[in-house]
Amino acid sequence: xxxxxxxxxxxxxxxxxxxxxxxxxxxxxxxxxxxxxxxxxxxxxxxxxxxxxxxxxxxxxxxxxxxxxxxxxxxxxxxxxxxxxxxxxxxxxxxxxxxxxxxxxxxxxxxxxxxxxxxxxxxxxxxxxxxxxxxxxxxxxxxxxxxxxxxxxxxxx
Numbered sequence: 651x652x653x654x655x656x657x658x659x660x661x662x663x664x665x666x667x668x669x670x671x672x673x674x675x676x677x678x679x680x681x682x683x684x685x686x687x688x689x690x691x692x693x694x695x696x697x698x699x700x701x702x703x704x705x706x707x708x709x710x711x712x713x714x715x716x717x718x719x720x721x722x723x724x725x726x727x728x729x730x731x732x733x734x735x736x737x738x739x740x741x742x743x744x745x746x747x748x749x750x751x752x753x754x755x756x757x758x759x760x761x762x763x764x765x766x767x768x769x770x771x772x773x774x775x776x777x778x779x780x781x782x783x784x785x786x787x788x789x790x791x792x793x794x795x796x797x798x799x800x801x802x803x804x805x806x807x
Contacts, residue, residue: 652690652786653785653786655689655690655694656690656785656786656789656790658689659685659686659689659690660682660685660686660793662685662689663681663682663684663685663686666681666685667681667682675800676800676801676802677801678800679796679797679798679799679800679801679802680743680747680797680800680801680803682793682796682797682800683739683747683751683794683797683798683801683803684739684740684743684747686790686793686794686797687736687737687739687747687750687751687754687794688736688737688739688740690790691732691733691736691750691754691790691794692733692734692736692737692738692739692740692750693733693737694733695729695730695732695733695736696730696733696734696737698729698733699726699727699729699730699733700730702722702726703723703726703727703730706718706722706723706726709722709726710722713725729757732750732753732754732757735749735750735753736750736754738750743803744803745803745804746803747798747801747803748798748803748804751794751795751797751798751803752794752798754790754791754794755790755791755794755795755798756791758787758788758790758791758794759788759791761787762783762784762787762788762791765783765787766780766783769783
């Protein structure tokens, strides 16, 4: 499901970039950044975390954290906050984008690391597993940091 969401988000960004008449590297980077923040890290994560708060038992099946534990609850609220910050990229531009982009990039680097260790410990780290982990986690970090660098958002402060 997340593979499809990422594909749709990147396709939407590509269409926006291609339809822009005054195409620049900065505008293309910002378009990709905003699409990924809002469409992958923002709105879907808000919905997923609200579900997690309402159904901690079901969230436990997805995350592996004990249902209703303080760590699960804290993580759910933290990711909800990060999702709200990312969703604001729909209205905010420039220097605002740095915070949500870096927060999500670091989160996905950590998630990639955790999953690689899980598969290694289980003895099931295959090339396919590595590709899946990268496609659903690591790639998001690369896209966010790459788009942030392209956008030169820090110059708009």
